[in-house]
Amino acid sequence: MLSFAEENYLKTIYHLSEGTSNPVSTNAIADTLNTRAASVTDMIKKLSNKGVVTYQKYRGVRVSEEGQKAALQVIRKHRLWEVFLVQKLKFNWDEVHDVAEQLEHIKSPLLIRRLDEFLGYPKYDPHGDPIPDESGEFKAKPQVALSDCKIGHDGVVVAVKDASAAFLQYVDKIGAYIGAKIRVIDRLEFDGSLEILIDNKKTVFISKEVSENIWIEE
């Protein structure tokens, strides 16, 4: 059984591993969790003893098979609670993260099974991220960042990667929420910013950074 803190570290290591085959560095974990490298080293030893990560001194850390399972269950709980908060309790999608961060650590398999059922077995959370099932299986929607689209390309927003309240409020304000139709009108080469048309109604300019965090279906 993992503690709250252990679950948080494991989840973070899992997320930092996504998309690379490289081990995760101590500093990267410390930055993400706002702790210090020394604390991370301590915790990695504990997680390693419990078999959920593999670790070589000075060489970074990888999530083990078993650790992956555990991490996906935490992520499953987090995303199910986010669906609950938005769909049932009418939270704005920028308000859910901190609360889900707490709720994800509640220990009760029955609770999660019943919550899943109550919500109608959702496949995606309010940010468009896939919800793993009880055995850890999930399928991401095929998707591409606006920053990687050619000019003229269009599609429907399926995911928003930055979960900070400030970013989500901005996305909401320009109307680029999940389900919105977006066409890439133009790209400024010198800073990578984009001009986009939203829902065939209005065009806005977004920075390169923003365009890297809004994903449309492929």
Added chain:
Amino acid sequence: MLSFAEENYLKTIYHLSEGTSNPVSTNAIADTLNTRAASVTDMIKKLSNKGVVTYQKYRGVRVSEEGQKAALQVIRKHRLWEVFLVQKLKFNWDEVHDVAEQLEHIKSPLLIRRLDEFLGYPKYDPHGDPIPDESGEFKAKPQVALSDCKIGHDGVVVAVKDASAAFLQYVDKIGAYIGAKIRVIDRLEFDGSLEILIDNKKTVFISKEVSENIWIEE
């Protein structure tokens, strides 16, 4: 801001204070929480420094005005979550306690306000206990234990005081759940046990102890 452990101690002290004007003893708290007297003394000092209890060495502890407010908010959360678990997630009432024990510590005023709204502002939890409002106000249903009823007295079950799963399953089995109609048929003087008629259908014998934990409307 109180920690999980501090909230648990405070809630326990509050419950042990109900119905008496005497201070609560260290041992009583230790017994309830399955900790040792020494741990209780440590914690009482912390709570006292935070101003939520008043304390004299060797003389027991009382919940302060401010502590009462805090305790009632924890109780409010606990009971709202119980309603959610039973009404929305179809938990049996003997399954809710442990989970609610965890959920009651989630910190988010918005969450509780929205949950309350979502549930339709319930006044009582599944065990018949009143749910305090945001300012700590609540009204218990006028009620009396079966053990204090005269022979021939009848009424509807409004509360069940023992929250252990075993007891609740027993109550369920004999059909004496909340809302059931009960008439006291006879009392055996030598052990205080009762013969009762449930929902005008069947009579059962219950021990004195059981009769002290089933309450009907007055």
Added chain:
DNA sequence: TGTGTTTTTTAGGCTTGTCTAAAACACATG
């Protein structure tokens, strides 16, 4: 009212999760 019993507190220790400062290591670069 003195004395034995029970309750409570103190003293000291352990684990978890955090920190700072210093030492050890890795790695890029000249």
Added chain:
DNA sequence: CATGTGTTTTAGACAAGCCTAAAAAACACA
């Protein structure tokens, strides 16, 4: 391939929350 820079680990400390064992206070009752 030596060295300097940045990263990671170790060493040692601290707070929270728990424990056991022993000392102190309260209480019960002869």
